[in-house]
Amino acid sequence: MKKLPDISQDVSQWYNEVVYKAELAEQSPVRGCIVIRPYGWALWENIKSVLDARIKETGHKNASFPLLIPESFMKREAKHVEGFAPELAIVTVAGGKELEEPLVIRPTSETIVHYMFAKWIKSWRDLPLKINQWANVVRWEMRTRPFLRTTEFFWQEGHTAHTSKEEAHEEALLMLDEYVKLAQDYLAIPVIAGEKSATERFAGADATYTFEGIMMDGKALQMGTSHMLSRNFAKSFEIEYQNKEGVLENPYLTSWGVTTRLIGAVIMTHGDQKGIIMPPRVAPIQIVIIPIYRKGSEEVVREAVQELYSKLSKKYRVELDEDDSKSPGAKFYEWELKGVPLRIEVGPRDVENKSVMVGNRVTGEKTPLELDGIDAAVGGMLEAMHTELFDRAQKRLKDHWKHEAKLDTFGPAMDKDAGAYQTGWCGEIACEDKLKPFKGSIRCVLKNKSFDSCFACDKNSERDVLVAKSY
Numbered sequence: 001m002k003k004l005p006d007i008s009q010d011v012s013q014w015y016n017e018v019v020y021k022a023e024l025a026e027q028s029p030v031r032g033c034i035v036i037r038p039y040g041w042a043l044w045e046n047i048k049s050v051l052d053a054r055i056k057e058t059g060h061k062n063a064s065f066p067l068l069i070p071e072s073f074m075k076r077e078a079k080h081v082e083g084f085a086p087e088l089a090i091v092t093v094a095g096g097k098e099l100e101e102p103l104v105i106r107p108t109s110e111t112i113v114h115y116m117f118a119k120w121i122k123s124w125r126d127l128p129l130k131i132n133q134w135a136n137v138v139r140w141e142m143r144t145r146p147f148l149r150t151t152e153f154f155w156q157e158g159h160t161a162h163t164s165k166e167e168a169h170e171e172a173l174l175m176l177d178e179y180v181k182l183a184q185d186y187l188a189i190p191v192i193a194g195e196k197s198a199t200e201r202f203a204g205a206d207a208t209y210t211f212e213g214i215m216m217d218g219k220a221l222q223m224g225t226s227h228m229l230s231r232n233f234a235k236s237f238e239i240e241y242q243n244k245e246g247v248l249e250n251p252y253l254t255s256w257g258v259t260t261r262l263i264g265a266v267i268m269t270h271g272d273q274k275g276i277i278m279p280p281r282v283a284p285i286q287i288v289i290i291p292i293y294r295k296g297s298e299e300v301v302r303e304a305v306q307e308l309y310s311k312l313s314k315k316y317r318v319e320l321d322e323d324d325s326k327s328p329g330a331k332f333y334e335w336e337l338k339g340v341p342l343r344i345e346v347g348p349r350d351v352e353n354k355s356v357m358v359g360n361r362v363t364g365e366k367t368p369l370e371l372d373g374i375d376a377a378v379g380g381m382l383e384a385m386h387t388e389l390f391d392r393a394q395k396r397l398k399d400h401w402k403h404e405a406k407l408d409t410f411g412p413a414m415d416k417d418a419g420a421y422q423t424g425w426c427g428e429i430a431c432e433d434k435l436k437p438f439k440g441s442i443r444c445v446l447k448n449k450s451f452d453s454c455f456a457c458d459k460n461s462e463r464d465v466l467v468a469k470s471y
């Protein structure tokens with residue numbers, strides 16, 4: 001097989017090839033849409049199952065809303081339609097006839113969900129209402145990249161309604177916090193959470209919270225968002241309820257989502273020259289067992305690997321690679337490319353010694369392990385690997401993260417080598433726009449204040465911002 005492009009020279013090309021070579025996805029006949037192959041989908045399912053459990057534990061219920069939305073719905077909230085209009089795919093003909101009203105393929109579901117909320121929310125007793133759906137959406141993107149930016153993508157979108165602004169705000173921050181935990185505790189990706197500037201907000205939100213990862217090339221990736229929607233949504237869709245005093249009021253709404261882009265984040269955070277590295281807690285295959293046959297001892301080895309497989313697969317996601325058309329070397333190469341955390345090699349001498357060789361995908365080390373007690377030992381190795389991956393990514397984040405007072409200094413550096421810059425900002429769009437020539441943007445407004453003035457002018461800065469190039 002052809003080698004992957006040099007990751008230290010061209011991360012972008014490395015990414016484009018590794019996605020296909022590792023069989024995560026395949027290009028489809030429709031531009032910007034990908035086929036997610038079983039190995040990639042299994043990763044998404046593992047991420048989904050972790051998050052879905054948390055969504056339910058935090059009091060939300062799953063439901064499903066239609067893929068098609070009447071075009072007029074999109075137009076009800078002015079900012080929303082303005083933001084989404086350029087990306088909409090619209091069905092105008094169906095059943096062989098021109099439709100009376102065109103139908104939009106959902107780019108997000110606020111409008112249809114709020115239409116239903118208006119029917120379901122009548123009294124303060126109906127609140128809070130907390131709904132989530134797992135779905136695919138379509139946004140007509142001009143420049144696409146597998147997982148990172150695709151025309152069709154999969155995600156979850158949460159939609160909630162509350163009696164008070166404070167409660168809605170708590171909800172938006174709670175879900176942001178759940179996302180941060182998902183990224184750090186399962187994907188082993190350290191992230192920076194903050195609030196979007198007005199220009200980067202979700203179309204129609206009063207506040208958008210984001211969490212951003214810094215990828216290996218120093219560019220920021222927005223990994224998910226959580227929004228406090230403007231009250232206009234509730235007004236436009238006539239969501240009204242009677243409060244305890246019998247007065248009609250509009251509820252406060254939130255929405256929040258993460259997408260299959262998280263798969264792109266995993267690849268762009270943990271990969272190396274050999275391929276991708278799957279974070280152990282969500283890896284589709286955590287352990288691969290490879291028999292090493294020598295003439296005359298095939299049967300002994302075959303029995304040993306099958307016994308090992310049945311023991312380990314009770315606790316872990318295990319693959320037994322018995323394909324005898326490939327050499328062990330070819331198999332090592334393939335499983336390293338796919339980023340399986342642990343590789344167990346079993347040869348005749350190992351069977352004799354009641355031990356096996358375990359290869360660690362992160363460190364590249366090979367360690368002998370006794371068969372007795374191996375199930376606990378590999379569990380320890382997988383956990384250590386999660387920490388190792390996180391620490392490595394954390395170290396890189398710190399290396400990329402610099403503090404700089406003025407754009408004159410960091411602008412050219414950012415343009416050339418990317419990187420994340422913490423700096424001050426006066427809050428004005430005119431200054432934000434000055435980042436454009438350097439291909440940077442404000443990724444988020446941080447909580448801390450370590451700069452007294454704006455990166456572009458002499459006005460005061462209330463809170464620091466994080467500036468970077470982004471995907």
Ligand SMILES: [Zn+2]
Binds near residue numbers: 425426428457
């Ligand atoms: Zn300024």
